[in-house]
Amino acid sequence: MTQPVFPPLFEGLALEGPADPFEKACSHAIRGCDAGLVVHNVGANSLNAAIVFAPDVPLRDAVMMLPLCAVGFQNALGALAPPEVAVHLDWHGGLRINGAVCGSLRIAAQTADPEAEPDWIVVGLTLPLWPQSDDPGTTPDETTLYAEGCADVNAVDLLESWVKHTLVGINTWTDEGAGNLHRDWRGLAYGIGEDITRNGITGTFLGIDERFGMLLREAETTHLIPLTEVLEG
Template identity: 30%
Template sequence: MTDNPTMPGTGQLPALPPIFTPMLSGPSESPLDVALATIARGEDATGTVVVADRVDIADAAFILGPDRPLMDALKVVHVMMVAITDALGAIIPPQIAVTFGWPDRIMINGALAGGLRVTLPEGLGPDSAKSDPVPDWMILRVSLDVLGEPTDDIPGKPIERTSLMHEGCVDIAPTLIVESIARHFLNWVSKWEADGFDPIRNAWDGRADGYQEKIAFKLPGGSIKGRLLGLDEQGGLMVSRDGKKRQAPLRWLLHGPSWVAE
């Protein structure tokens, strides 16, 4: 476990597919802050990936240019989740199980190892679902604990944490993880655009933590409990309770990350 927020990295840019432009944030900088500053300069920042130059955590902010309404664009979180599964599957031992906790948590062997966070232009929040605008940009941030529980810039105390090292993955550089995630993310985005959301739903359901079991989630957007059935067509969570299907909408993402306790 490490609680040093300024642990240095290698100073080397990750080798990403040509569609992405890599940038580094310093050990004491937030990739999100650097990404927001890049957007604020008025540049076309779409495709920029800001990567934390740290060895203890794989932390990257992907600046995206959504071409679809907000509620549809939010499904990119699930696209990234299945990409993370493929990416980790290519570089960690096969006996280590990677699963998903809806809507934004990455689990390793049943414990929290990190998650995703969405940042949108000012004024776009949970109520934006009513008008469903097309965002000018979206930042999708991926954080995965490599060496131990990190201190980061999100208020609150992470809960039930593990790390790749604690699960037996040694000598895996965060840069390698980000490189693998970026490649698999690009593949899954292409599949999403070509074949729609169903392939992502099927892949997500197969990795859902507690799939077909009774679950109870209390998240920033609300709470839901029942037998986990998987994703609905909009990327929300479906459960069965008292003989009826109940749903938690994906817009709960906009209330803040579910994997950090206040």
């Protein structure tokens, strides 16, 4: 398989078999690898990858790498897929293609303290390419990339594009702040205005605050659920 080519300052590390890029990236980050490591595992049925970051801001702001990478994925797929393919983003990192769940993003950090500056952050991508079952009707709310009219999208090209578009998002965030990220994410957000349950609270998803915290309206009370709540330990 052709190895992906990444922008300068990014370095690829290919895995094979069942190896999990997210776990491997976290392991390398703990040992002190440089930011920009892209661990990837492109298989016949799935694309899995993870990027190591070192944002020089407190965790409460650095956690915005999750929606930033999500918008980067939408931009990447939008550049390669047919124009009728719709991508939407769940607040917690879920990806939806044409309305159905199709993979997700996840995030981990060196610290859980919102006020501390993390030594590293890892954002991982899991994207199913082909159904694992011969009967996809058993999971009607889930789909795969190639089942949604994207059979001509090469997984390696998509991985390269995700990293490139994420880099563009990082540069914009660094130079101009989070305003563009907020605008872009809101235009792709799934479920705003609908009733959902999060952290044991059921209410109407009103939107997000300036740090992408979820605003959840329950009766007469609006709860704020920080985005740091989705960090994996």
